Amino acid sequence: MRIFATDKGTPPVIAQPAPKPEILARRAEILAALSALVPGDGVIGDATRLKPYETDGLAAYREVPLAVVLPRTTEQVAAVLRYCHETGLRVVPRGAGTSLSGGALPLADSVVIGLMRMNRILDINLEDRFAVVEAGVTNIGITKAVEDDGFFYAPDPSSQLACMIGGNVMMNSGGAHCLKYGVTANNLLGLKFVTIEGEVIDIGGAHLDAAGYDWLGLITGSEGQLGIVTEVTVRILRGPEGARAMLAAFKGTEIAGAAVDAIIGSGIIPVALEFMDKPCIHACEAFAHAGYPLDAEAMLIIEVEGSTAEQDDLLNRIKAICERFDPISLKVADSVEQSLAIWKGRKGAFGAVGRISPDYLCMDGTIPTSELPFVLKRIGEMSAQFDLKVANVFHAGDGNLHPLIMFDANDADSFRRAEEFGAAILTLCVEVGGCLTGEHGVGVEKRDLMSVQFTARELDQQRALKTAFDPQWLLNPSKVFPLQETPAAIAAE
Numbered sequence: 001m002r003i004f005a006t007d008k009g010t011p012p013v014i015a016q017p018a019p020k021p022e023i024l025a026r027r028a029e030i031l032a033a034l035s036a037l038v039p040g041d042g043v044i045g046d047a048t049r050l051k052p053y054e055t056d057g058l059a060a061y062r063e064v065p066l067a068v069v070l071p072r073t074t075e076q077v078a079a080v081l082r083y084c085h086e087t088g089l090r091v092v093p094r095g096a097g098t099s100l101s102g103g104a105l106p107l108a109d110s111v112v113i114g115l116m117r118m119n120r121i122l123d124i125n126l127e128d129r130f131a132v133v134e135a136g137v138t139n140i141g142i143t144k145a146v147e148d149d150g151f152f153y154a155p156d157p158s159s160q161l162a163c164m165i166g167g168n169v170m171m172n173s174g175g176a177h178c179l180k181y182g183v184t185a186n187n188l189l190g191l192k193f194v195t196i197e198g199e200v201i202d203i204g205g206a207h208l209d210a211a212g213y214d215w216l217g218l219i220t221g222s223e224g225q226l227g228i229v230t231e232v233t234v235r236i237l238r239g240p241e242g243a244r245a246m247l248a249a250f251k252g253t254e255i256a257g258a259a260v261d262a263i264i265g266s267g268i269i270p271v272a273l274e275f276m277d278k279p280c281i282h283a284c285e286a287f288a289h290a291g292y293p294l295d296a297e298a299m300l301i302i303e304v305e306g307s308t309a310e311q312d313d314l315l316n317r318i319k320a321i322c323e324r325f326d327p328i329s330l331k332v333a334d335s336v337e338q339s340l341a342i343w344k345g346r347k348g349a350f351g352a353v354g355r356i357s358p359d360y361l362c363m364d365g366t367i368p369t370s371e372l373p374f375v376l377k378r379i380g381e382m383s384a385q386f387d388l389k390v391a392n393v394f395h396a397g398d399g400n401l402h403p404l405i406m407f408d409a410n411d412a413d414s415f416r417r418a419e420e421f422g423a424a425i426l427t428l429c430v431e432v433g434g435c436l437t438g439e440h441g442v443g444v445e446k447r448d449l450m451s452v453q454f455t456a457r458e459l460d461q462q463r464a465l466k467t468a469f470d471p472q473w474l475l476n477p478s479k480v481f482p483l484q485e486t487p488a489a490i491a492a493e
Ligand SMILES: Cc1cc2nc3c(=O)[nH]c(=O)nc-3n(C[C@H](O)[C@H](O)[C@H](O)COP(=O)(O)OP(=O)(O)OC[C@H]3O[C@@H](n4cnc5c(N)ncnc54)[C@H](O)[C@@H]3O)c2cc1C
Pocket: 056, 057, 092, 093, 094, 095, 096, 097, 098, 099, 100, 102, 103, 104, 115, 135, 156, 157, 158, 159, 162, 163, 164, 165, 166, 167, 168, 169, 170, 171, 172, 173, 174, 175, 176, 223, 224, 225, 227, 228, 229, 230, 350, 351, 439, 440, 476
C-alpha cells in the first residue's frame, strides 16, 4: 500500500491522481451548472458543509471534494452524470459513507454524488417476495418495511442501521447471516442503473435470472466504477419460525478455528457462525454484558433456526462437534433476550475495539475454512513481528476474516507497521487459496495489492471492461486499480 505518512500528528496521505487544474479553475461555473440541474439545496459548495464528505469509514484518508450533489430522482442523477461526462469531471458516488476500504473517498477535483435523499420504498410485493427501493434506503430500512408481515431482507452488514442498499450492491456486502442466505449478489433481482453518459438502464427485474449476459452480476460489487445505481429490486424472505444462538468457548484461537472447520466440514450450515478472540471478547463484554466467557482465548457464536425440533437437533449436533475440541464452556441462549444480547456484543464489536485502541485497521480477507487454524496462528505470529496488537472478529463460517489491527494514527511508524501488517495478512489469504476481500471491497485500501491476486493480463482485462463503460475514467477513478496501471492518458493527467 502506498502510504506517505509524514510527521507525527499529520494525517497520512494516500497517492491520488493529480487534480485537473482546468477543472479547479472552473469551480464557480461548475457549481452554478450543477445547481441548475439539482435546484434548491441540492448542491453543496462551501468549505464547512463539504467537510463531512471528506472521508468515509476508512477515516485515515481525507480529501475535500470540489462539490457535493444530492439528487432526489434518477433523472437528476442522469443529468448530473451527463454534465460530468461532457465536462470531464470526476465523480465519486456515495451512499452512507461507511465503506471500510475508502471506496467513497473523494478526489479534490471530484463531484461527490450522494444518494441519501433517494430513500423511498417504491414497491413491496409479499406475494412474489420482492421489494423495489431507491438506492438511499438503509439496509435495515428494507427489513423494517416488511417485518410486520413476517418477512426480512437477509444480508445484514453490522453497519446496517446506516449503510444504504446502493452501497451494499456496489460492495456486494455480506453480514453474519450470509452463511445461510448468501451475500447481496444472492439476494438481488434487479437494478436501475445510470451510465456516465446519463443513459438510464433497467437490469433484471422482479423475476429470477434475466436472459442474456449477467449484467446484474457484473455491476454487483463494481465499487462505483461502472455507473450509478438509483433503484434496487431485492428478494425478501419469510422469517424463520424461530432462532437460537449458542456460545462455544475454547482454550486457543487455532482450536476454535479447527472447530469451525469441523462444523462446516460436517455439512451443517448454521444461519451464522461468528468468531471472536480474547481481546475482542473482553472489549465487547465491557459494553454488551452478554455473559461472554472472559477466560476463553476464543469464542464462537453459532445461530441456528427453524422449528424448535429443528433447532434442538442442529444445536445437539453442533455441541457434539464442539465437545471434540475440549471447550471451556458451551452455552445455549434460553431466551430471545439472551440471543439478542449475544448479538449485541458481536454487532458492536468494531465500536468496542475502538474503545481500547486509538485507531484500528479492519482487514477483510477470505480463506478456505480448512485454513483457519494455520492463518490464525500466522496472524498471532505477525502480531509479534510487527509489534502491534490485533483483535480477530469475523464471519468464520464463510472464512471471511476481519483482523482489527490496533495502532496510533498520530505515530507515523505505528501507522506504517499497521499497513504492512495488513498487507501481509491479505497476501497470506491469497497464498492459502483465498482472496483479498470478502465483503468490504478493494477501494483505495487494497488497490495496490490487486497484483497479488491477479496477473497483469487479468488486470488488463478488468481495466478494459471499465474503459468500455467509462472511457474517460471519470467514475471513482482512484479506486480498485493500482494508480500506475490506469491507462497512460489518465495517469499522465
Ligand atoms: C462499523 C461498520 C461495520 C461494518 N460491517 C460490515 C459488514 O458486516 N459487512 C459488510 O459487507 N460491510 C460492512 N461494513 C462496510 C460498509 O458498511 C459496507 O461496505 C456498505 O455496503 C457500504 O454502504 P454505504 O451506503 O455506506 O456506501 P459508501 O461507503 O457510501 O460507498 C461504498 C462504495 O459504493 C459506491 N456507491 C455507493 N452508493 C452507490 C450507488 N448508488 N451507485 C454506485 N456506486 C455507489 C461508492 O462510490 C463506494 O465505492 C461495515 C462498516 C462499518 C463502518
